[in-house]
Each structure stands twice: as C-alpha cells, then as structure tokens.
Amino acid sequence: MVVTRVEVTPKQGEGMRDVRGDSVRRQLLSDHDINASDVRSIVGFLIQSEISGEEIAQRADDLFTDPIIEIGSTNQLAISNSEIFTETPDCVITIGFKPGVTDNPGKAALDGFQTIFPQATNAEISTYITYAFYGLPSDCDSQWLAGTIHNGLIQRAIISDSNACQNGQWAEIEFPQRPPQVFTTPDNINLEISDEALEELSYKGLLALNLEEMQTIQGHYRDETTRNLRAAAGISPDAPTDVELECLAQTWSEHCKHKIFASKIHHIDTETGEDSIIDSIFKTHIMNPTHDMQGEVDWLLSVFHDNSGVIAWDDEWSICMKAETHNSPSALDPYGGAMTGIVGVNRDILGTGLGARPIANTDVFCFGPPNWEGDLPDNLFHPSRVLRGVHAGVRVGGNESGIPTVNGAIVFDDRYIGKPLVYCGTIGIMPRRLADGRESHIKTPEAGDIVYMVGGRVGYDGIHGATFSSLELTEESPSSAVQIGDPITQKKMVDMILEARDTGLITCITDNGAGGLSSSIGEMAEYTNGCEIDLAKVPLKQAGLSAWEILVSESQERMTVAVKAEDCAAFDALAALHEVEATAVATFTSTGYFHVKYEDMTVAYLPIEFLHDGVPQLQLESEWKTPQIKPFAPPTQSDHNDLLLRMLARPNITSKETWVRQYDHEVIAQTVVKPFVGVERDGPGDAGLIAPIHGNPHGIVVSCGIAPRYSDIDAGAMAAAAIDEAVRNAVCVGVDVDKIAGLDNFCWPDPIESVKTPDGKFKLAQLVRANRELERVCRAYRLPCVSGKDSMKNDYGSGEGKISIPPTLLFSLFGDQPDVRFTATSDLKGAGERLYLVGSSKQELGASEIAYMLSESGEAEGIGGEVPQLANPESQLNTYRALSKTIQSGLVRTAHDCSEGGIAVAVAEMCIGGRCGANIDLDGTGSGDVWGRMWGESLGRIVVGVSAGNEADFVEAMAGHSITLLGISTVGDTLIVSDGYDELVELDVDSLVTAWQGTLDLTGGVA
Amino acid sequence: MVDMPKVAVLFGFGINCDHETKAVFDLVGGQATRVHVNHFINGNRSLEEFQILAVPGGFSFGDHLGSGRLLGNRMRFALREQLHAFVAAGKPIIGICNGFQVLVKTGLLPGPAAGEDILPDFVQRASLTLNDSGRYEDRWVTLEFDSNSPCIWTKGITRIDCPVRHGEGKFVLPSTTDFDMLAANNQLTVRYVDPATEKGKGITDELLPFPLSPNGSMRNIAGVCDATGLVFGLMPHPEAIYAKWLHPDHTRNTAPGPELTDALGEWEGEGLQIFRNAVDYAKANL
Incomplete structure (x- = not known):
C-alpha cells in the first residue's frame, strides 16, 4: 500500500475565482472583523492503495481535477508551486479529519476511484482542505485563526505560520491511520457490591442509571429461576455480561424510556393548596386525550407506538410526522450534530409502518444571541458559530436528501448558550394499502422472519449517544457521541427501501437511532416476543469492535428491516442494484428472550419483558410557586417609530432569509406557500403548504409554534401559546381545522431535585403546568397529539455557573388543506x-x-x-x-x-x-x-x-x-x-x- | 410515429427530482418511468427502449469532487455507446440542475462544435462551478430563451419564471472564442434576465448583478444545447413550475402561464411547455 497525495486548486483569471477561499474571508470579516485581502483554497486527497502515484497522476484529470476550472498536482504540495501561488501567504492552515470520523468527500472519491481502478478494492481515501491567508493583520494569531475554522473534537489542523511561510516550510498533513481496535471477550460484571459502588459503576461507565435502577438489575440476577435459565443458555448465571448491562442502560435511558414523563409525581401547588399524585404525565395529559379523540374521528390511523404518528389524508394516501431534538451533539459539533438530527428524523419516517417516504422537513433552532459579547463557559462555542454550524448541517442533510425544508423558526435567548436546541421534523407519505393488500401503517412481522441491517456500517463513532444525552453537558463530554451524517448513503438506502416496500418485501422496519441495534431489534422483537442476533455478522467500519460496542453503537444511516425467509433473495438483489449494504444479522423468534450471540457464544440473554418493562417507575416531587418577577412598566414617553424599527431588527423578529434561502424548500415540486412570500419574495410565510401529488391541488399544511420566554412567568401559558401559534399559522393558509394533528416536543432543564438541581421541584411543576395546559387546549381544539418526544437534561455545568434553558415546548402541526389553489x-x-x-x-x-x-x-x-x-x-x-x-x-x-x-x-x-x-x-x-x-x-x-x-x-x-x-x-x-x-x-x-x-x-x- | 413516447427518468445515487420529472412528462402525454442508473449500466435494461432520456436534479454522490462528476464518469465509461446511439437516433435528452452538471461533465454538453460530426464525443469542454456568492440558494429567477436556438426543447418559449436550487451553477468556458462559437450557432439557449426588461429583449452578455443572475454565470447563461439541438441542459427547474399554484405570485393572482391547456386547464404553469415540446417532437419524428 502506498499513499498518494493529489491536490486541486481553482484556476485564477478572468471571471474565475476561488469561492471556497472567499467564503472563509467573508466569514472572518463578518464574525471577527478581520479583513484579509485574500484567502485561497486547496482541496487535498490522500489515497492509500496499491495503485502507483504515476498511474493515479495520469488519471487525475478524470477524477480529482476538473481541467476546465482547476489545476491539479500529484505528490506535490500545490502551495509550494510558486507559479500557482505567486505571493507568499501570511499563514497556511490545513484541516483534515481525525481518524475514524466520517469523511463524505473521501467516501465519494473512493467510489469514483474504484470506477476508474476497479482492482483497488482495499483502497481508502482521506480528504482535507488547505487555506492560504493573505493580508492578515499582524496581530492575528495563527493558532487562534485555526481554532475559528475547525473543531478539534473531530478535525485536525496543521499550521504553517508566517515564519514557516517565509521560509517555504509547508506543513504536510498525513493519512489519518486509525489506531487498531482490539476485540475483547465479553466480561461478566459483578453486581454484588455496595450501593455506592453500584452508583459509581453507573457513573463511570456512562450508564446514566440511578441507584434504584441499578438495584433492579441486581435483583434480576439474584432470581433463582433466572439463574437456572441462564445457566442452561450457557451464560454467566448470576451476573450480567457487559453486553447486557450496556443494552439495559441504553434501553432504560431517559432518552429511550422517557422516565420523567412516565414517573409518578407528587404535585403540590402552594397557591391553590392542591396536593395530588399524577401517575405519568404522558398517559394522563397526552395519550388519554388523543385516545379519546381517536374514538370520535376515523382518520387517526396510528398514534404513539410507531416511529411517527400516522393519519389518513385521503382514500389513497396517509401522512405521518415526527420531530426530534439533537441538542447535546449539536452543542459539541454543531455541523455533525445537526446533520445527524435531520437525517435521523428522516429515518423515523422511513421506519413508520412498512416504510413512509419523507417529503418535507421542518427545522426549529434555539440559540444564544448571535451578537453575544459576554463570557462563554469552557467547551462551548459562540452562538454565531453554533448557528453557522447547525444551519450548515441541516442544510446539507436536507438538501442532499432531496427533502424540502418547508417550515421552521429560529429563537434566541441568552440561556440557550448553555445548550442550543435543534429540533428537526419530517413529514412522510405512504399509500394507504400496498399492492398485496396490507395496510402500510401496520407492521406484520412473524417469528422466523429474517432481520437485516441495511445501509451504513457499524463503527466506534456513536457509542453512548442515548445515555450521554441523558446527562448534563460537561467539559468532559465524550467525542465518540458525535457523528457526521452521510446523506448520500442514506438516500440510496431510502430509494432501495421504498422499492422493497412497494414490492411487498418488508414485514417490519425501524430506524437505528439511539441505542443502535439493541434498541431497534429489541423494540421490534416485542412484536413476535423474541429474537436471536449474531453480532459477528454485523459489517463493521473497522475490525476489532467488541460485542457490546457493536450492539449499542449508534453509527448513522442504518435501518433494521425484517423480511420473510423466502423473500431474502429478492431483497438481496434489490440491495445490490442500489449499491446498498444489507446484511442478515438476526431472526425473530417467539422464545420471550432477547438472545444475542457472537458466533456461537451467547453474550446476552434477557427476557423481552424485563428489557422493556423492567425499569422501575420514578417517584418525583413537584411544587409550584408563582415566580416573583418585576412587572413590565412601559416608559411614559416613547417614540414608536424608533421602537418599531428596533423591534424589527430584534433577532427574534428579524428576517432569517439569508439562512432559510439556503435550504431547498421546493424540491419535489409541491411547495405552494414558501418560507418567504410577496412581491420580492422576502416577506414572512406563516406556514408551509404543499401539494405532494403532482397534478392534484390537495394540500398538506405544516406549521409550528414556540414561545419559550413565557415560561419565565408560567410554563403553562408557554405551552398554550405554542399550540395556539401553530394553529394560527395553519389557519393563515386555510387549513381544515377539523383535520389537524400535533406533535409535542418538550425540551426542559433537569426537573429532578438533587444536589445539582436544588430547584428541581419547581422545574417539575413547570412541566406539570405545561402538560395540563397542553391537555386543556388540545381537547378544546380537537387537536390530537400523535407523536412527541422529550429531552429533559438541557443544562450546562452545575452549581454557580449552571445554565438551564427556559422550559421550551415546540408544537408542530400537520393538517389537511382541501385545495391549495385557494390559500x-x-x-x-x-x-x-x-x-x-x-x-x-x-x-x-x-x-x-x-x-x-x-x-x-x-x-x-x-x-x-x-x-x-x-x-x-x-x-x-x-x-x-x-x-x-x-x-x-x-x-x-x-x-x-x-x-x-x-x-x-x-x-x-x-x-x-x-x-x-x-x-x-x-x-x-x-x-x-x-x-x-x-x-x-x-x-x-x-x-x-x-x-x-x-x-x-x-x-x-x-x-x-x-x-x-x-x-x-x-x-x-x-x-x-x-x-x-x-x-x-x-x-x-x-x-x-x-x-x-x-x-x-x-x-x-x-x- | 409513437403515440406516447417512452421517457426514461434516471434515479439513484442521490438524484432527487425523479418523481416530479416523471410527473411532468406524464402530464403532457409522455409515458415516463423512473429507471435506476444501474439498470442501464448492468444491462438489465437498454436506453434503446426509450424515446426520451431525462437526467433529473439532485445531489448525485453528494456533489463531491465537483457536481455531476462521479455520476458523469459512471455514464461516460459505462453508457458511452448507448448514449451515442441515442443521440444518433435523433432522440432528445434533457439534464436539469444536477442532470445538467452531469451532461456537462460527460461532455454531452455543449458537445462538439457545429460542423461535420456533431454527435457526442464525450470530451468535457465546459464546466459548472461554485456560485460566486459561495452559497447554495433556492430562489426564483426569470429566464429568457434564444428564439433561434436549434434546441427542440425550447421552441416557441420566450420567457418563464422558475426556481434555481444550486450551489454550483456558474457556467464556465475556457475562452471567449468558445462562447462566440456557441453563440453563433445559437446554442446559448437560455439566460438569466432582468424581469424589468421587455419580454423578448432581456438577453444580454453583460454580467447581471446578484441575485438577477444567481450564480455569476458567464454571459448569464442558465442552459445550453448541443449542436444537434437534441441535448439540452439547464440549471433552473422548469418542472418546479408545472402548475401556477407553485408560482410565488399565485396568491396575488398574477402568476403567469398559458390560458387553457389539456394538462391542467387554466392552472398550467409556464414550465410544462418544455416537456411538451420534447414529447411532441418525439411523437412527430420517432
């Protein structure tokens, strides 16, 4: 194997310019007031293969270099060529990926490389980009500069400072070799330890389980029957394997089980004297009202239990919607975190019923003020950088997937500096019935069906995302919880799966998101009451992953799909046509067990019932006292002209057109009311309106409402305002108010009273009030919530410097619009x-x-x-x-x-x-x-x-x-x-x- | 003579406007099928079955290594003979947005200079590169067409509004001579124009400012055809204005479009005529 370097830089000359470099120049000007005279860019490829540098050089113009607009060089740094770079730069910075981080251009380049050199089956390509800066102010530090254009968590920066530039000493970036991973045989974890040691085990292992939960697990392994059955299955009878403990931690995480919404709450209202018990906020205030409404209308097809809520739209089509948050990953790597957020929620739609097609996205972000000049805690990015990164991630994720972004909002408040909120939603459509007569919103798995993992491979990236997001953000938050999405791999998978659905090959499907295979196969196994997985069959990005890592890794772009044994050949052929990797890794059973093997060795043997229903119900305390806030007293003398101009410029009101226009909001040729409207197409749109069936003006409305600052006075009013705003927006484009459905996405600061959260009772009372208003308003509006999600640990740090977000409900709405010609x-x-x-x-x-x-x-x-x-x-x-x-x-x-x-x-x-x-x-x-x-x-x-x-x-x-x-x-x-x-x-x-x-x-x- | 010309609409590898592109051909009397690129590459299907080929918009291979490059390469290496035969048989090809980028990178557009052998030789002569703004944008533009162009797709069309949705739409040729040759043969088929100009008189070689020209394209070029007039590519999306209700002015009751048509009555949008032209051409000539 040799590593060949190919570098490509834009030609200069009449009408030609270096746009990549110029974008960096303008960003420095906008964000940091640094006016560089010029920035030039070089894109680099490091090709590790058995093909010689000479052979690659001969074909470089066929692949790497576009000879019309670019100059290429092989095994020579472009920056060292004084014919191309005639002036000496002040600083040169090269940015590449860290080992193991998803490199999408590298992946695409490899595909192109193998088109030209089909024999290069073992080749790998890593990409980088070099910027040469000219005319920098003399006090501009090169390390600082590098820090502004890369994220050290996932990228490397190699710098040639001004001295090095003067002497022509150009720093070279090398191929990012991954350190070898060593497979370790599953360990048995002794749980016969003190309570303190149990808590320590949970804390150190990033399990995010509390003492009672750890004790419940301990109790499971003390049970005599369990021990006998485990001995018979050939697994340690009296102690969990690391695979089992990790699997339980993922499945029981706040992220997956919504333990706070399911908890038993002792609620006290110090003003009304109320002292009551609420047995699950979710069941009481969200699920029950929807189920009551389900008895009154015939269009609520599937609520709560699937990856998204489904309603009948007309006789031929049903539609579904889901919204998710990706807050913690977006705080650490705004670009990658947000991108995995949007492509992740797209997969929730693909995993609904027997597979729905994503047709529209929504994005709602909450950030710190973009012009923030105050202090920033360690490990946090400036809000303007979070905005840029999140926006870019969602833009690339949505645009490359061919899904229009039709609605959204950006909200600003100081407290979101501690944790940005990144809500991503997707609407999907599917035929009411498939050709074989099955209703497509109902999954039909049976014991004996073969379970495939489809799409991307499993890697070390994405381990512990679910448990990590169930903890507060700290300076030590792990980089393995951050990933970069790969929209093209996913797009190929979406194409393939929708074709498989239409040919009747799919009996069950779900997304691989939080908790990885442990959650996806684990949840599907509830249908047939059992499954048997062989982790050794799972294709890996890199050999050497241990069994538990394979089971819980949240590597992206993967679906889990069940297929009847007799349909496997057809499914394999479809995967081959689409160049999608699909591997049979498990079989559904009816044994009652989540049975995981690595080749012949049983590494986990958990009763399905214990896995899914074994988590003990939390008991929480809630106490409401109206916060004392000084009332707003308007000034006696005011110039309302001045006030109006200043209000229009407020970040929460100002036009977001620069950002929104960078989303494709019209792909699929269905968007009737666009995000910006009017004579100059720059007035605000209230709601998205689409007509997805070509030639037919039947419409779908998509809208949202959010009002987090009302929580400062009353979180109940905040919730009511969010719902009413979503409905108002939808009414503005002519929604049929008798056919609307909602999604509740709660983002809250930790509401569990503890040393870290002394005001937990109050924050929980805010949650209670928000949900009571949600029920009251939704019942009155006959607006069923069909899906929702909560993210309950949106705090940064602890003690004095703790930053908690304002309690925030995003209410998304989708509904029927009878005829888009009239809007x-x-x-x-x-x-x-x-x-x-x-x-x-x-x-x-x-x-x-x-x-x-x-x-x-x-x-x-x-x-x-x-x-x-x-x-x-x-x-x-x-x-x-x-x-x-x-x-x-x-x-x-x-x-x-x-x-x-x-x-x-x-x-x-x-x-x-x-x-x-x-x-x-x-x-x-x-x-x-x-x-x-x-x-x-x-x-x-x-x-x-x-x-x-x-x-x-x-x-x-x-x-x-x-x-x-x-x-x-x-x-x-x-x-x-x-x-x-x-x-x-x-x-x-x-x-x-x-x-x-x-x-x-x-x-x-x-x- | 064919009654309902068969249209192959490519998909796969990140193409994403395949559904609407199929729909617009169906609306004007074509019989369109979405066909995965690999069906043609693997030989499961042949381009010969079809009378029209459409390469829709999208993000094939994520636009990495330059938009359209990697899909262009797959087609250039694996479908060379089939594509050559397709054009030689007088069959129309359209590339929209990413599809245009693909056709440029395969060398199908602008193709060999008008002269003796004008059939495809798969030599890249032009390119589409990053917008001067450095940004991907979705915005509406006004286009005007060269009424003398040999392009069979644009006959009788003067001006339309439609969206652009791209980050790499700046059309570039190596030299002004190249532009002059294409201009002489009326292959600079469609340009961005200022909507304030008189209809039919908007075309200019002077660079229009952003956002009238959304990308800084040389001579404001939005699309070109080859010397045969059969192969046509453009960055904007005419399929995205197949109906008036998709026009931003439709709530103002001022969305332009034909008075009454077979396809959508008074609601037909301005973009549909491009596809009808090719279907009618195929009906009359193939």
Whole structure:
C-alpha cells in the first residue's frame, strides 16, 4: 500500500475565482472583523492503495481535477508551486479529519476511484482542505485563526505560520491511520457490591442509571429461576455480561424510556393548596386525550407506538410526522450534530409502518444571541458559530436528501448558550394499502422472519449517544457521541427501501437511532416476543469492535428491516442494484428472550419483558410557586417609530432569509406557500403548504409554534401559546381545522431535585403546568397529539455557573388543506385591501418581546406581568374554522399571524411582503392601553386583508366572531399607525425593509 | 410515429427530482418511468427502449469532487455507446440542475462544435462551478430563451419564471472564442434576465448583478444545447413550475402561464411547455 497525495486548486483569471477561499474571508470579516485581502483554497486527497502515484497522476484529470476550472498536482504540495501561488501567504492552515470520523468527500472519491481502478478494492481515501491567508493583520494569531475554522473534537489542523511561510516550510498533513481496535471477550460484571459502588459503576461507565435502577438489575440476577435459565443458555448465571448491562442502560435511558414523563409525581401547588399524585404525565395529559379523540374521528390511523404518528389524508394516501431534538451533539459539533438530527428524523419516517417516504422537513433552532459579547463557559462555542454550524448541517442533510425544508423558526435567548436546541421534523407519505393488500401503517412481522441491517456500517463513532444525552453537558463530554451524517448513503438506502416496500418485501422496519441495534431489534422483537442476533455478522467500519460496542453503537444511516425467509433473495438483489449494504444479522423468534450471540457464544440473554418493562417507575416531587418577577412598566414617553424599527431588527423578529434561502424548500415540486412570500419574495410565510401529488391541488399544511420566554412567568401559558401559534399559522393558509394533528416536543432543564438541581421541584411543576395546559387546549381544539418526544437534561455545568434553558415546548402541526389553489399569504396585495383584526388584544405584555427589549436597554424595568392566556379555546376554534373557510372559498388571500411584537410588527411585515403602505387605527382593537394593543402578544389574533369587493361577504362569513376593521392598504409606501387621534407611527416601507433584514445577514456581503 | 413516447427518468445515487420529472412528462402525454442508473449500466435494461432520456436534479454522490462528476464518469465509461446511439437516433435528452452538471461533465454538453460530426464525443469542454456568492440558494429567477436556438426543447418559449436550487451553477468556458462559437450557432439557449426588461429583449452578455443572475454565470447563461439541438441542459427547474399554484405570485393572482391547456386547464404553469415540446417532437419524428 502506498499513499498518494493529489491536490486541486481553482484556476485564477478572468471571471474565475476561488469561492471556497472567499467564503472563509467573508466569514472572518463578518464574525471577527478581520479583513484579509485574500484567502485561497486547496482541496487535498490522500489515497492509500496499491495503485502507483504515476498511474493515479495520469488519471487525475478524470477524477480529482476538473481541467476546465482547476489545476491539479500529484505528490506535490500545490502551495509550494510558486507559479500557482505567486505571493507568499501570511499563514497556511490545513484541516483534515481525525481518524475514524466520517469523511463524505473521501467516501465519494473512493467510489469514483474504484470506477476508474476497479482492482483497488482495499483502497481508502482521506480528504482535507488547505487555506492560504493573505493580508492578515499582524496581530492575528495563527493558532487562534485555526481554532475559528475547525473543531478539534473531530478535525485536525496543521499550521504553517508566517515564519514557516517565509521560509517555504509547508506543513504536510498525513493519512489519518486509525489506531487498531482490539476485540475483547465479553466480561461478566459483578453486581454484588455496595450501593455506592453500584452508583459509581453507573457513573463511570456512562450508564446514566440511578441507584434504584441499578438495584433492579441486581435483583434480576439474584432470581433463582433466572439463574437456572441462564445457566442452561450457557451464560454467566448470576451476573450480567457487559453486553447486557450496556443494552439495559441504553434501553432504560431517559432518552429511550422517557422516565420523567412516565414517573409518578407528587404535585403540590402552594397557591391553590392542591396536593395530588399524577401517575405519568404522558398517559394522563397526552395519550388519554388523543385516545379519546381517536374514538370520535376515523382518520387517526396510528398514534404513539410507531416511529411517527400516522393519519389518513385521503382514500389513497396517509401522512405521518415526527420531530426530534439533537441538542447535546449539536452543542459539541454543531455541523455533525445537526446533520445527524435531520437525517435521523428522516429515518423515523422511513421506519413508520412498512416504510413512509419523507417529503418535507421542518427545522426549529434555539440559540444564544448571535451578537453575544459576554463570557462563554469552557467547551462551548459562540452562538454565531453554533448557528453557522447547525444551519450548515441541516442544510446539507436536507438538501442532499432531496427533502424540502418547508417550515421552521429560529429563537434566541441568552440561556440557550448553555445548550442550543435543534429540533428537526419530517413529514412522510405512504399509500394507504400496498399492492398485496396490507395496510402500510401496520407492521406484520412473524417469528422466523429474517432481520437485516441495511445501509451504513457499524463503527466506534456513536457509542453512548442515548445515555450521554441523558446527562448534563460537561467539559468532559465524550467525542465518540458525535457523528457526521452521510446523506448520500442514506438516500440510496431510502430509494432501495421504498422499492422493497412497494414490492411487498418488508414485514417490519425501524430506524437505528439511539441505542443502535439493541434498541431497534429489541423494540421490534416485542412484536413476535423474541429474537436471536449474531453480532459477528454485523459489517463493521473497522475490525476489532467488541460485542457490546457493536450492539449499542449508534453509527448513522442504518435501518433494521425484517423480511420473510423466502423473500431474502429478492431483497438481496434489490440491495445490490442500489449499491446498498444489507446484511442478515438476526431472526425473530417467539422464545420471550432477547438472545444475542457472537458466533456461537451467547453474550446476552434477557427476557423481552424485563428489557422493556423492567425499569422501575420514578417517584418525583413537584411544587409550584408563582415566580416573583418585576412587572413590565412601559416608559411614559416613547417614540414608536424608533421602537418599531428596533423591534424589527430584534433577532427574534428579524428576517432569517439569508439562512432559510439556503435550504431547498421546493424540491419535489409541491411547495405552494414558501418560507418567504410577496412581491420580492422576502416577506414572512406563516406556514408551509404543499401539494405532494403532482397534478392534484390537495394540500398538506405544516406549521409550528414556540414561545419559550413565557415560561419565565408560567410554563403553562408557554405551552398554550405554542399550540395556539401553530394553529394560527395553519389557519393563515386555510387549513381544515377539523383535520389537524400535533406533535409535542418538550425540551426542559433537569426537573429532578438533587444536589445539582436544588430547584428541581419547581422545574417539575413547570412541566406539570405545561402538560395540563397542553391537555386543556388540545381537547378544546380537537387537536390530537400523535407523536412527541422529550429531552429533559438541557443544562450546562452545575452549581454557580449552571445554565438551564427556559422550559421550551415546540408544537408542530400537520393538517389537511382541501385545495391549495385557494390559500393566503402575509403580503399585502396592493392598495385598497381592507385590513381586519380577527380576535382582540388584551393588556398582556408579560414576557413580550417589547418588554425584553426595553428592559435590556434599561428604558423600562421588568418583563413580568400578565402573560398571554387562552381563556376560551372552544370559541377560538370556531373563529379559526370560520376564518379558514373564508380562505378556502377564495374570499381572503391575505392573512398573517400576530405574535412577537404584536400588531405593529405583524402589519409592518405585511407591508414589507407587499411593498405597500397601510393606514391602520388601533382604536377599538381590545381592552388594553396603547402598549397592549400595539405591542402586546395576546393569543388568537390574525390580521387579514380582504379586497373591497369581498368585504361584505367576509364580514357576513365572520358574523358572531370578533373582528375589527384596522384600516386599509394604501397607494403610497408609508405605514401609518394611529390610536384614534394620536399618530404613533409613520414610516416608509423601505426603512421597514432595511430594519427587518439587517441583523442576521452575517454573510460579510455578497461576492 | 409513437403515440406516447417512452421517457426514461434516471434515479439513484442521490438524484432527487425523479418523481416530479416523471410527473411532468406524464402530464403532457409522455409515458415516463423512473429507471435506476444501474439498470442501464448492468444491462438489465437498454436506453434503446426509450424515446426520451431525462437526467433529473439532485445531489448525485453528494456533489463531491465537483457536481455531476462521479455520476458523469459512471455514464461516460459505462453508457458511452448507448448514449451515442441515442443521440444518433435523433432522440432528445434533457439534464436539469444536477442532470445538467452531469451532461456537462460527460461532455454531452455543449458537445462538439457545429460542423461535420456533431454527435457526442464525450470530451468535457465546459464546466459548472461554485456560485460566486459561495452559497447554495433556492430562489426564483426569470429566464429568457434564444428564439433561434436549434434546441427542440425550447421552441416557441420566450420567457418563464422558475426556481434555481444550486450551489454550483456558474457556467464556465475556457475562452471567449468558445462562447462566440456557441453563440453563433445559437446554442446559448437560455439566460438569466432582468424581469424589468421587455419580454423578448432581456438577453444580454453583460454580467447581471446578484441575485438577477444567481450564480455569476458567464454571459448569464442558465442552459445550453448541443449542436444537434437534441441535448439540452439547464440549471433552473422548469418542472418546479408545472402548475401556477407553485408560482410565488399565485396568491396575488398574477402568476403567469398559458390560458387553457389539456394538462391542467387554466392552472398550467409556464414550465410544462418544455416537456411538451420534447414529447411532441418525439411523437412527430420517432
């Protein structure tokens, strides 16, 4: 084997430029105010193979170099060629991957290499990129510079500093050889130890199990019958193997078992005197309401038990949706963590029923402020870097998978510096019935079916993700929990699996996510009550992984698929056609046991019942006391023109177009309402609307709601606001409110009282209140939650420096839209539209964006007071139904949700989208003072525009509901807001556009 | 004469616009099938069965080593004879977005200069490289077509709006002479134009600013055809505006499109005509 180096750099000259280098230059300018005169880039390939350097050099133009636009060199550093790099750079930095980290360009290059050299079966290719910096300020430290453009957790940086550059001493990056892994025979773990030692064992082994759980496991191995059965099976009778202990830790992790939502809670409300027991928040407040609704409608096909919730959409198709979070991995490696988040939730859709096709993504992020200038705890990235990395990961993951990103949000708060929240959602579609007559939302496995692992291989990457995410983030968080996704491997797998589904080859399918094979096969084995796995058959990225590592590794891009024995040949052939690796690794049985072997040796023998239902129920304490927060008192004198421009520039309100436009939101040719709408396609879209069956205008609405800061006053109000916002957004595009389904994704700080979390009782009470409101509002809206997820350890550090996120519920909604030809967007449609406020404003400024802005600037004190409440959701639903019908009938083409920043911001955004002025009067729009009516965020409000010709019909259709004439869109380009005789705002639309678009550009200018 | 021309729509390896590309051919009277690239490479199926070939958009092999390169190589090495025979038989080929990149990297576009042997010789003469902005973007652009182009796909079309969705769409040729030769033969089929210009008079060689030209393409080129006029590729996505409800202006009631058609009545979008042209051509000539 020899290693050959090929380097490629863009040609310079008329019309040609080095775009990669220039992007880095502009990023330095935008993020660090460093104005380098030039940055040039070189892409490198290290090819380890039996092919000689000469042979590779002869074919370099066929593969590595595009001779029209690039110059290549083989076994010579491009930077050392003074004909290409005529000037001496100030600094040269080369960035490559650490051993074992997924290298997607390397993988693709290898595929291309083997097209040209088919004999090179053992070849490996590693890629890197070199940047040469020119015109740096003299005080720019090269180590610091390298730190800004690579992540030491997964990448290596090799630096030639200014001295080295002057002397032509170029540092060379070498092939990242992986250290050999040594297979270790499974160990038996002695659990006959003290309680302290049990806790120590759990802590040191990253098992994330508490003492009671460890004792339950200990008890299992003390049972006489268990011991006899184990002896008969040829495995240590009285102690778990390491494989078993790891398997239990994964399966029983908070991540997989949702132990807090399943716990028995003793809840005290110090104000009402309530003292009660809640036996599982999940069952009480989420599952029961949905099951009650399932009795009333015929379209709820599959709820809670599968990888996503499924509803019937029409006679031929059903649709499903799932949202996940990937917070901890995204904190450590924003790019890789977020990418695995999006491609991971895509697999949840693929693993629903007998396989659904992902057709749309949603992304909601919560970050620290991008312009943060305060201190950062060790091991945490600056929020702007987290934003860039997460965005890039989701962009690459979604775009390369060919799934449009149709909806999302970005929310900012200081506390997300400790843990960013990265919510990724996916909608899927599947035929109601397959050609063989089976309903595709029902899995049909039987004992004897062969279980395949399909897609990627298992590696050392991704060990302990599930248990790790069940712990708080610390400086020592492990790098093995971080991975980079490989969307193309997954795309090939998706193509193959959907073809296998349509030919009737699949009896059962699930995703390999948290907990790896132990979870995926373990969960599927519940259907037939048993399975037998041979871990030695599992294809590995690198030889030498031990049995427990193979079982729990969360290496990406893998599905577990069951196939009837007689269909295996057809399944194998399909895999070969698609160039997808599919390996039979297990068989379903009905023995009642999760039986794991490594060749002939039994390495785990766990009763299915104990594995899945053995975890003891947590007993938790909850105590509510209303937090004392200084009420928001608006200043007595204010320039509302100035306030509006500043509000439009707030990170939570400003346009996110630079970022969102980098997502493909239109692949599949179905997106009707896009993320940005209006004359210049830069006004905000309220909800995504897609028509996925080509030629048919039947639509699906996708929307979301999130209001984390309301938790500062009451987490219950936070939950109600999130749900109402999701519904409002959907109504704005004409959803059928009688066919909507929701997803609840809770992200909470640790709510279990302990030394680390002295305020655990309060945080748990917040969770109780949020769920009680969730039940109340969802029942009133007849909005079943069909799937959800929780992430309960969103804290950084402990003690004084501990940062806990604000309790955050993301509520996602998907629903039916009868005909996309009749929908609405937020942009004003030209002069003369009558603007109506649907709903009314109350004096609810607590935790509002205006309160935060003015208290941060010192112009007002406090953010407390009345937080928006949903007093009467039943009548609210009737209003939404009436309004949605006016959109579906074509009466209304303009509608915009009213949320952060109230009516002032909503109407300003409508003017921006329409490049059109408006004249509105807030008099009579509600019960509050001018601050409440202008900036308040009362729920249930939508601003609607209706043409003069349709006005009478609209007013008639809305009879009995609260609507108020706000004003009219005007010929000029001026927004005028008055309150009776008082003029509050007079601004031209251009100034609104400028204010709204500047904050989050962060591009360093367009080249 | 064929009644319903058979259309092979390639998929696999990261191609991802295969479903909608199949759909648009079906809407205009074609009979389209999604066929995995390997079926042609392995010999399970033959291109000969089909009258039209479409290489849809996507991210084949993740765009690593340059967009379209790796899929282009597979086709260049394994399907050389079949592709040559396809064009020689007078059958149309379209490449959209990543498909255009594939056709450029295989050398099918712009192909040999107009002259004696204009059939494919699989020599790469042009390239598509990173957008000047350095960003992948999804945004709507306005396109205008050379009415004198030999391209069979674009007959009778003057101007359409459609989205671009790419990070590597800047069309590059090594020299201005190359541009002049293609221009002389009207092979610079479609360009980005300023929507404020008069319809039919938008085409200019002067570089338009971002975002009118989304990528800094030389001479604002959005797509080219070969000298036969049969092979056509473009970066923007005409299939993504097959219906008016996909146009960003549709809630403003100003989405452009034909008045009434067989396919979708008054709701047909501007992009569908490109596919109808090829289907009609195949019906008349094959």
